[in-house]
Amino acid sequence: MDGESCIKKAYNYIWNADFEQAIYWFEQAIAAEPENASYYHKCAISCARSGKWQRAGECARQAVLLEPGNPEYEYYLQIVEAQLLVLEADRLLDQQPSKPEEAIPLLEQAARQDPLNFEAHYKLALSYRELGRLHDAVSCAREAVRLDHNHFAARRLYAELLRKQRLANNPI
Structure with missing residues (x-):
């Protein structure tokens, strides 16, 4: 055929x-x-x-x-490769103990390659939070919520991080 x-x-x-x-x-x-x-x-x-x-x-x-040189094919390859990076980061984050310090560079690269990849931003926020990098976590959570406003867990994470940031900036 x-x-x-x-x-x-x-x-x-x-x-x-x-x-x-x-x-x-x-x-x-x-x-x-x-x-x-x-x-x-x-x-x-x-x-x-x-x-x-x-x-x-x-x-x-x-x-x-x-x-x-075909822009459509090159763009799609970037999207797929970004998702493959997210999946590799997932493997690191699912290990016991979790390895956010190894996952972060993969997720950062994924977010650069595909700025619309919700998972990359959301998992970056979680990873930064785990490492105590509050400012970076807030920034990534904000972007995740911007990309998917209806994602309940992302909205909850963002609110939690904002509360922590306010407390860190204005201790009682």
Whole structure:
């Protein structure tokens, strides 16, 4: 089957909310036309939406390799790589004991690569709080709330940090 027919099948599966089959057909399109950067890009998007971040990264990198200078592909690669950094930071934060000092550089890089990544800002706020870096924690929590005002835990964290900051600045 040719690549374009595989892409059509993939989109049919997307319309029916069967993302696993869509990914399968994007990969079939890639197998049929391995030099077509757009197929890798489309596969990367579906993999990311399905939480398959490693595969999304592989596909996004390949799209950029095949078509360097394509701003859409380069931007999407940045987004995927930022999320991969957040996932690596999660691994460090989930260890016992937690390793926020190692996670912070990863989260800072993720936030620089994708300033709209809520998770990077929120987890930075938590990590800074854990290390007692109140000013940095407040700044990151504020940004997390700005990005997702309805996120209850972020709003609660921000309020808590503001209270701590006020107490630190005006001790009784």
